[in-house]
Amino acid sequence: MVSLGLLQYLAPCLQFVLGLVVFDEQMTGVRWIGFLLVWAALVVFTIEALRHRRRQLALTAEATAAA
Incomplete structure (x- = not known):
C-alpha cells in the first residue's frame, strides 16, 4: 500500500515533467493555477x-498503557 500511495504522487509529477520537457507543452496561467x-x-x-x-497512535498508546 505504501508503494501504491507513493506511485500515486509520482505519476502526475512524471507526466507533468514529460509534458513540459519532452513534448514541449505550453503552460498557460490557467494551467499553472490548476x-x-x-x-x-x-x-x-x-x-x-x-x-x-x-492522534490514533496516541489513543492506542493510552489505551494500551491503561490496560
Missing part, C-alpha cells in the same frame, strides 16, 4: 492524514 491548486489540496490532505494517524 496545477498549484491540486498540489495545495494534496498538501492539506497529507497533513490532515498525518495528524489523524498521530
